[in-house]
Amino acid sequence: xxxxxxxxxxxxxxxxxxxxxxxRISVFSKDGKMICELSDKDRILKGGIIQENNKNYVVSSNxxxxxxxxxxxxEVDIGNGKLKxxxxxxxxSSYGTIVATKDGLFANSYSGCFKYDIQKASVEQIFSWxxxxxxxxxxxDITVTPKSENEILAIGHKSYESNKPFxxxxxxxxxxxxxxxxxxxxxxxxxxxxxDLLSFAxxxxxxxxxxxxxxxxxxxEGLNEDEGYSDIERSIYLDTLSGxxxxxLVNMFDxxxxxxxxxxxxxxxxxxxxxxxKRKKYFDxxxxxxxxxxxxxxxxxxxxxxxxxxNTDIVPGSxxxxxxxxxxxxxxxxxxxxxVQGVLYNELLELMLGTSLPQFVDYKNGTxxxxxxxxxxxxxxxxxxxxxxxxxxEAEVHMKKVVPDEGSLEGDFDLCQEKFKxxxxxxxxxxxxxxxxxxxxxxxxxxxxxxxxxxxxxKTAMAVSPSLTLGIVSSSKCKGLAWDFIRAFMxxxxxxxxxxFSSSVRKEAFEKEAKIMMDNRNEFYETEAKDxxxxxxxxxxxxxxxxxxxxxxxxxxxxxxxxGDPAIFNIICEEAAGYFAGDRSVEEVMxxxxxxASIVVKEL
Numbered sequence: 002x003x004x005x006x007x008x009x010x011x012x013x014x015x016x017x018x019x020x021x022x023x024x025r026i027s028v029f030s031k032d033g034k035m036i037c038e039l040s041d042k043d044r045i046l047k048g049g050i051i052q053e054n055n056k057n058y059v060v061s062s063n064x065x066x067x068x069x070x071x072x073x074x075x076e077v078d079i080g081n082g083k084l085k086x087x088x089x090x091x092x093x094s095s096y097g098t099i100v101a102t103k104d105g106l107f108a109n110s111y112s113g114c115f116k117y118d119i120q121k122a123s124v125e126q127i128f129s130w131x132x133x134x135x136x137x138x139x140x141x142d143i144t145v146t147p148k149s150e151n152e153i154l155a156i157g158h159k160s161y162e163s164n165k166p167f168x169x170x171x172x173x174x175x176x177x178x179x180x181x182x183x184x185x186x187x188x189x190x191x192x193x194x195x196x197d198l199l200s201f202a203x204x205x206x207x208x209x210x211x212x213x214x215x216x217x218x219x220x221x222e223g224l225n226e227d228e229g230y231s232d233i234e235r236s237i238y239l240d241t242l243s244g245x246x247x248x249x250l251v252n253m254f255d256x257x258x259x260x261x262x263x264x265x266x267x268x269x270x271x272x273x274x275x276x277x278x279k280r281k282k283y284f285d286x287x288x289x290x291x292x293x294x295x296x297x298x299x300x301x302x303x304x305x306x307x308x309x310x311x312n313t314d315i316v317p318g319s320x321x322x323x324x325x326x327x328x329x330x331x332x333x334x335x336x337x338x339x340x341v342q343g344v345l346y347n348e349l350l351e352l353m354l355g356t357s358l359p360q361f362v363d364y365k366n367g368t369x370x371x372x373x374x375x376x377x378x379x380x381x382x383x384x385x386x387x388x389x390x391x392x393x394x395e396a397e398v399h400m401k402k403v404v405p406d407e408g409s410l411e412g413d414f415d416l417c418q419e420k421f422k423x424x425x426x427x428x429x430x431x432x433x434x435x436x437x438x439x440x441x442x443x444x445x446x447x448x449x450x451x452x453x454x455x456x457x458x459x460k461t462a463m464a465v466s467p468s469l470t471l472g473i474v475s476s477s478k479c480k481g482l483a484w485d486f487i488r489a490f491m492x493x494x495x496x497x498x499x500x501x502f503s504s505s506v507r508k509e510a511f512e513k514e515a516k517i518m519m520d521n522r523n524e525f526y527e528t529e530a531k532d533x534x535x536x537x538x539x540x541x542x543x544x545x546x547x548x549x550x551x552x553x554x555x556x557x558x559x560x561x562x563x564x565g566d567p568a569i570f571n572i573i574c575e576e577a578a579g580y581f582a583g584d585r586s587v588e589e590v591m592x593x594x595x596x597x598a599s600i601v602v603k604e605l
Contacts, residue, residue, distance in 0.1 A: 011049045011103050013079070019050045019103075026050060026059065028079050037082035041075070048101030050079065053119055060101040061087060072099065074106065074119070092124060093117055096222060100144050107147075109155075111140030111193040112219055114147060128153065131216045134178075134207050138200035139167050140193065159196065179206070179214045183479055185486060188218040188247030190233060195251060195469055197303075201490050213482040218247055231567035234258065241265075244476035248483045254291065254299035254470040257358055257564050261365045265298035266473040271484045272297070278488060284506050284556055287465050291562045293359060301467035302491060303503040305434035306555055307355070307563055308455060308463030309341075314448025315427040321453040321460035324378035328385070334427050342417055342429040343395050346387035346581050347574045352430065353379050353455050354573065355563040356464045362569060362602060369598045371573075371591050375458055380577060380587050382456060387581065394420055418445045432466070434503045436515040437522055439552045440544040452555055465559045468503040504556070515552070519544040572597045 008022040017036065018029040024045035028036045039046060041061045051058040057079050063071040072094060073087030090106065093099050097110025106117040113129040127147050130137060139157035146154045155169040187202065202215040220233050234256050240246030241264050253259040272278055272288070280288070291301050311319040315338060316330055331340040344352070361376060362369050395417035402414065420426040424447030433439055433452065443450050454461035471490070473483045493510055501518070505511045526543045576593045579585035 009049050013050065013103065014052050017079075019079075021046065021049050028082070037079065039077055039079070039082050039084070041084055044073075047072075047099065049103060050077070051101050051106055051119075052103050053105065058101075058106070058119065059084070060090070060099065060106065074117070088122065090117055096124060098143065100146075102146055104146065107145060109140075109143045109145045110222060111137055111143070111199065112217065112222055114145045114153075116147075133171055134203065135169060135171065136200050136203045137217065138196040138203070139169070140199070182212060182214040183482055184216050185213045185249065185479060185483055186216045186218055186247040187249045187251060188220060188237070189251030189253055190219070190221045190237075192217055192219040192251060198251065198469065198471075198490065202486075205486060205489065211485075213479070213486065215486065231571060234567060238264065241474045241476060246474055246476065248474055248477040248479055249487065250299070250472050250474055252467075252470055253472065254301065254467050254562075255564055256566050257293070257362060258364050258566055259472070260293040260296075260298045260359070260564075262296065262298075262475065263365065264475060266475055266477075266480065267296040267298065268300050268472060269297045271473070271488075272300075276484070276488065278491060282508055283491075284508065284511070284559070286557060287506055287559050290465050290559045291467060291470075299467070299470035299472040300487065300491070301465065301470050301506055301562075303467070303469035303501075303505055304556075305432055305438075305466045305468055305503050306452070306463040306559070307352075307432055307466040308430075309428050309453050310421075310431040310442045310446065311428050311451045311453055312421065312424065312426070312446050312448040313451045315424065319451050319453055321462065322456045323458065323460060324382055324456050326460075327382065327456035331386075337425070339392075339395075339420070339426045340428065341386050342421075342426060343388040343392045344386070344430060345391070346383060346389065346577070349387045350379070350383045350574060350577060351565065351570055353383060353457075354570065355466075355565055356455060356461070356561050357457060358565055358569065362566065362598070364602060367603045369595060369602055371595045371598060376591055376594075377587055378456075378458075380580060380590065383577070384581050395426075421445050422447055424448065433463070433552065433555065434468070435501060435518055436544055436549050436552045437518050437542070439555075440522070440542045440548040443548060443551075444542040452551070454561070461561055462558050463555055464561045464563050465556075466563045504552075511553075511556070515549050519549065568601050569598055572601065 008020070011019040013019055016031050020027045020029065024040070026039040026046050026049065028039065030036055039059060044061045044063055047060045047062050051060075057077050058074055059077050061073045061075050061084070072089070072091045074090045075087040076085040077083065093106070093108040093115070096108035096115045098108065100107045100109055106119070107127070108115040108117070108124070111130065114127040115124050116127050117124055130140065138159050143155055143157040148154060151173040153171040155171070157167045157169055158165065192199065199217070202217060205211055206214040220237055234253070237246060237250070237253065238258055241250070250259065250265070259265055272280065287301055287304060288297055291297060291299065313319055315334060322330060334340045357375065357379070361371050397413060397415050399413050401411045417426065417429060421429050422445045431442055431452065433442065442452070452463050454463050471487050473480050473487070477483055491507065493507060501514045505514060522541060522544050526541050529541070573594050576590050576597070580587055580590040
């Protein structure tokens with residue numbers, strides 16, 4: 002959606018001018034005299050005036066960027082500025098960035114350009130970026146103006162360079178420069194977040210030496226509000242099972258339903274094959290941690306770590322816990338200190354099941370087993386430590402922090418981190434996606450920080466949480482070409498290193514990215530904070546060599562991974578609610594989960 006601070010000028014069909022800025026639109030005559038000003042009370046007008054079928058329209062939003070349910074298309078009289086009642090066009094927001102121009106109402110996304118048909122009240126695709134050679138990583142907040150079916154103008158950005166616009170001018174080629182190439186379809190969820198992959202896919206397709214061209218399909222595009230990810234994953238599952246799905250699946254590792262040889266190829270055979278990669282150049286233990294029954298169905302290309310950060314001055318010698326040891330440790334914490342961060346029941350349940358769900362569900366044989374002691378321990382642990390409301394002293398709040406003799410710093414503050422820093426909290430949930438996250442966790446620990454896994458059947462280190470995974474679908478007709486693409490991407494051919502919010506599984510890239518992060522944060526600290534006021538020092542944490550050593554050691558010692566299944570999680574959370582509320586016994590809840598989950602798994 003165009004932002005309120007952006008200004009635009011349009012020449013209307015009658016020769017008059019429309020100037021849009023600050024959520025209002027001013028209409029001027031040819032000689033520069035103001036005719037009227039368009040506004041919509043406390044709402045914001047987005048973009049310019051749409052002119053279609055001798056009528057004029059504007060797009061009105063309530064101005065709340067987190068609320069996409071109040072986007073209205075309103076007919077307007079540009080002679081007197083009066084707006085009529087609006088038509089809800091919020092559906093466009095699920096397709097991409099909404100852009101209103103004289104030529105129509107569009108939604109622009111990384112996959113294509115869509116237009117809202119005012120007469121039919123429907124959305125139709127104008128063109129697909131798959132039909133172009135544009136770097137798909139430039140689709141961040143892209144705005145497109147289709148001049149004709151043969152010419153397109155656009156302004157795009159990369160997600161990590163939002164202040165650097167790219168001007169794009171596309172014209173239709175007389176002949177297809179990629180004629181004869183095989184098509185490899187890459188599909189999955191939220192592909193727009195995978196900027197490295199998108200950029201590489203474009204360069205791979207453009208390279209004349211490669212015999213394949215990449216087509217991208219995002220199953221979440223156009224996702225309606227009443228549709229959940231379980232519906233999307235079921236659609237992907239059925240497509241791949243029937244042979245009508247993509248050749249490569251992206252970011253489907255988290256759903257254990259996609260970890261069977263009925264759906265996916267074992268990537269180990271490609272890694273170790275004639276055209277494979279050298280495992281010693283990668284964190285091979287992370288590959289192994291992401292295996293299911295010895296098979297690697299999705300290669301973790303980028304990752305983070307998930308688990309607990311422990312103040313060992315309060316809970317000494319923490320190297321992880323079994324369920325019973327976790328209960329015992331809580332009794333050794335001083336009364337005035339909180340043992341573990343308050344996490345909502347369902348969120349804590351999903352965190353603990355994330356590393357253990359495969360031991361309860363067997364998709365290959367269509368069976369489940371939730372009637373065991375491990376499931377009982379998980380439910381009992383969540384009931385004891387989960388909360389219905391985040392404690393006030395652990396909430397995220399917008400506030401002013403006053404520093405004596407310096408002034409105040411206003412912004413969003415995580416009181417849970419503050420509590421941990423003050424030594425009033427022994428254990429907090431942590432996600433370590435890069436070396437800076439380790440530095441921050443270390444800085445916020447009042448004692449010595451230890452990074453461990455969630456309580457489990459056996460003591461564990463932190464779990465790997467893949468942020469980008471690639472796998473080849475068993476029904477693909479071009480598995481060799483699919484592997485050629487994955488291998489080239491993993492080996493970093495033409496890879497661009499920049500600040501990353503996750504880490505590469507390739508050791509060379511892991512170290513280069515960590516160094517860039519360390520240099521960036523330390524330069525900011527040295528120039529802005531080190532010798533400056535306390536307020537400045539509160540804005541950044543320096544990164545020391547020990548932080549890198551810690552992060553690398555944690556990565557090298559990973560043995561388990563996260564994962565899940567939205568449909569199964571929904572069942573477990575729904576049934577467990579009665580136990581957490583004290584209305585049902587743990588045995589009754591486990592039986593209900595067993596029965597309902599069995600039906601879901603058998604239907605796949």
